[in-house]
Amino acid sequence: MNIKTFTVCIFMFAAVMISAQNIFLTKVEKTKENKDKYLIKIDPKNSSAEYLGEIDVQGFSNDDMDVFYRIYNKAKEIGANAFAFQPFETVDEKNQSFNPSNYKMKLYYISKEEYSKPSDEIYLFSSSAKSQTISINKKDYVLPSRSFTVLKTIPGEIYTISTKKLLGSTIKVSGKPESTAQYYQVSSLKVRSNTFGEPGINLKSGDIIGLDRSFGDFLRMIYTENK
Incomplete structure (x- = not known):
């Protein structure tokens, strides 16, 4: 491999690493045994949800379906059926807005009654x-x-x-x-x-x-x- 080819390979590898997306189950407080298939968005302040853990998403992908499936599978490892966006705090203790390249989700378990609440x-x-x-x-x-x-x-x-x-x-x-x-x-x-x-x-x-x-x-x- 000559120097030019080696340099091109290094740049390609670096580009892949920069654009790579990683999804981590970073915290597990507890697990739940359930076989439901849903994972819905809730407002924890207005819910009796049981906190289970957290997921970190690092890196951006335009394939929303693939990202969702990977998050979904991580959430189901601990029995979660609900989630909420968890903003990062700035140095002055203000919540940062959503960043599609770096965000955190809290995972919860909710009852069937809460999941079935009607909406117009x-x-x-x-x-x-x-x-x-x-x-x-x-x-x-x-x-x-x-x-x-x-x-x-x-x-x-x-x-x-x-x-x-x-x-x-x-x-x-x-x-x-x-x-x-x-x-x-x-x-x-x-x-x-x-x-x-x-x-x-x-x-x-x-x-x-x-x-x-x-x-x-x-x-x-x-x-x-x-x-």
């Missing part, structure tokens, strides 16, 4: 790669990449959501009393659906994708709300 919200996510234009009941919205908007529903009312493309998708959803939140992602990217019993993507209709609640809640943490 529909979450609409953009893609991880580029902005998306959508129409909700004939009103247009532009969602920047890695962002989402929240639609408050009225029971019985129908909401028509379209991707505003020539051959794009259109879905109709409705607010249902005592139902849980609904999650959809607008994306022209190829995606893989979840296998039976795993969280992730529930259905795909063209470029509007129905998401499992667990994956949707993860996107709520790592994406920016577009109000």
Whole structure:
């Protein structure tokens, strides 16, 4: 191997190391025995959740599904079924905002009753790669990449959501009393659906994708709300 080839290899290795993402289960306070499949976002201040441990994510990846699965598997090692973003503190004891390249999550166990609390919200996510234009009941919205908007529903009312493309998708959803939140992602990217019993993507209709609640809640943490 000549010097030029060796130098190129060193730079390639360094680039891989810099862009590599690591996910660590850094703290285990206790474990729970449970076989549920969900991992949802909660506010610990308004929950009777039982604290189990912490996960650290270091490095950025644009493959949100892969990141979620790796976090999900770590969380299930200790029986967690809920999580919350844990901000880092600055030197003056103020909480830092979310950093997609370096963040911490606290893991919890919650009861089935808490998981089943109803919600009147529909979450609409953009893609991880580029902005998306959508129409909700004939009103247009532009969602920047890695962002989402929240639609408050009225029971019985129908909401028509379209991707505003020539051959794009259109879905109709409705607010249902005592139902849980609904999650959809607008994306022209190829995606893989979840296998039976795993969280992730529930259905795909063209470029509007129905998401499992667990994956949707993860996107709520790592994406920016577009109000």
